[in-house]
Amino acid sequence: MTDISAIREGSGQRPGARQDPRLAWWRAARFGMFIHWGLYAIPAGIWKGQEVPGIGEWIMHRARIPVREYEQLARQFNPTRFNAAEWVSLARRAGQRYIVITAKHHDGFCMFDSKVTTYDIVDATPFGRDPLKELAAECQRQGIRLGFYYSQTQDWHHPDGDGNDWDYDESRKDFDGYLEHYVKPQVRELLTNYGPISIIWFDTPRRITPAQSQSLVELVHDLQPDCLVCGRVGNQVGDYASTGDNRIPTTVVEADWETPATINDTWGYKVTDHNWKSPRVLIHTLVDIVSKGGNYLLNVGPTAEGVIPQPSVERLLAMGDWLAVNGEAIYGAGPGPIQGLHWLRTTAKPGKVYLHVLSWPPDGEVRVPGFTGAVRRAYLLADPARAELPVRTHPDALLITVPARAPDPIDTVIVLETEA
Numbered sequence: 001m002t003d004i005s006a007i008r009e010g011s012g013q014r015p016g017a018r019q020d021p022r023l024a025w026w027r028a029a030r031f032g033m034f035i036h037w038g039l040y041a042i043p044a045g046i047w048k049g050q051e052v053p054g055i056g057e058w059i060m061h062r063a064r065i066p067v068r069e070y071e072q073l074a075r076q077f078n079p080t081r082f083n084a085a086e087w088v089s090l091a092r093r094a095g096q097r098y099i100v101i102t103a104k105h106h107d108g109f110c111m112f113d114s115k116v117t118t119y120d121i122v123d124a125t126p127f128g129r130d131p132l133k134e135l136a137a138e139c140q141r142q143g144i145r146l147g148f149y150y151s152q153t154q155d156w157h158h159p160d161g162d163g164n165d166w167d168y169d170e171s172r173k174d175f176d177g178y179l180e181h182y183v184k185p186q187v188r189e190l191l192t193n194y195g196p197i198s199i200i201w202f203d204t205p206r207r208i209t210p211a212q213s214q215s216l217v218e219l220v221h222d223l224q225p226d227c228l229v230c231g232r233v234g235n236q237v238g239d240y241a242s243t244g245d246n247r248i249p250t251t252v253v254e255a256d257w258e259t260p261a262t263i264n265d266t267w268g269y270k271v272t273d274h275n276w277k278s279p280r281v282l283i284h285t286l287v288d289i290v291s292k293g294g295n296y297l298l299n300v301g302p303t304a305e306g307v308i309p310q311p312s313v314e315r316l317l318a319m320g321d322w323l324a325v326n327g328e329a330i331y332g333a334g335p336g337p338i339q340g341l342h343w344l345r346t347t348a349k350p351g352k353v354y355l356h357v358l359s360w361p362p363d364g365e366v367r368v369p370g371f372t373g374a375v376r377r378a379y380l381l382a383d384p385a386r387a388e389l390p391v392r393t394h395p396d397a398l399l400i401t402v403p404a405r406a407p408d409p410i411d412t413v414i415v416l417e418t419e420a
Contacts, residue, residue: 057268082306108157147199205234
């Protein structure tokens with residue numbers, strides 16, 4: 001069964017992509033780190049003493065900050081505490097298999113050394129370094145795949161980019177010229193100067209035409225054939241689909257898809273946002289997404305100094321601890337046979353079904369309604385001895401005798417070995 005309602009309009013998967021072997025690593029990874037980092041980390045949601053409503057990286061748009069004023073932030077941007085090795089190590093310890101970082105967000109500032117413009121972190125800031133170059137080297141060293149977010153349509157700084165109607169006349173913009181002479185050369189830079197790149201994560205297609213979306217996909221694949229293109233390139237030509245932000249389908253989706261999500265409420269750093277999701281909620285969300293066939297791209301928003309906020313670090317490490325024990329039920333797993341129960345999620349691999357028990361039964365018996373497969377044996381995934389759990393079949397349920405107390409208070413995983 002397919003639920004299309006949560007897949008963002010214009011961010012679907014190209015026909016035939018389900019058979020594409022280039023997606024094999026991505027399907028197995030299941031969990032990645034999103035990083036939203038740019039000039040917006042300096043105001044951090046506050047402009048001229050007033051909090052600007054909404055997400056942090058949209059402050060230029062929400063406050064309608066003139067280009068000439070916003071540009072001045074570059075002179076202050078000096079993230080001397082940025083450490084690529086620490087960021088990549090955090091992703092690895094969290095159990096995340098890939099990183100996607102903002103090379104250029106909607107504010108138009110480039111977080112890489114671009115020869116197409118001087119409005120970039122190397123030329124316009126006292127920092128003078130290329131953090132994406134450093135991240136690329138660390139990802140290679142630590143075995144994490146790297147992807148770049150690039151805003152292909154919205155650019156509030158460029159006079160021909162989409163979205164800025166307070167500085168520029170939208171009706172007079174040469175968007176076609178912007179795409180050909182600014183966007184494509186920068187995409188070429190990103191796919192030429194940073195080694196193997198696994199994903200180009202485009203966003204908010206808006207006015208982009210089907211032919212323009214297709215031309216971007218072809219450019220990416222020409223430069224790096226194995227690089228995947230996020231469906232937000234628009235017009236149903238991406239390699240995989242993207243849901244809306246923080247949106248999860250209600251049931252299994254028969255496509256390759258990913259949910260981009262926040263740990264609090266914002267993407268870019270916002271000093272007033274302390275609404276952090278708990279490790280329990282984040283782990284349950286990861287399990288829920290994988291049980292429906294998707295990937296979880298979970299965001300961090302570093303500060304202007306280059307520091308990932310400690311609440312994000314703590315939660316990611318808690319997820320990594322859980323995955324160190326239960327990763328077999330996540331990495332390379334797909335949807336399980338039982339869907340729609342509030343207390344249970346199921347993932348599966350050939351010959352195995354993983355029961356993610358989110359609410360432990362008080363009577364020492366897990367009842368799985370509607371399970372029809374033959375079970376050879378059952379055991380707790382966290383049990384090194386793989387001691388068998390007693391299993392009984394009932395006309396309308398599978399009954400498994402379990403310990404009186406939940407071995408894992410967040411999600412205890414029971415493995416059912418089935419007939420392959």
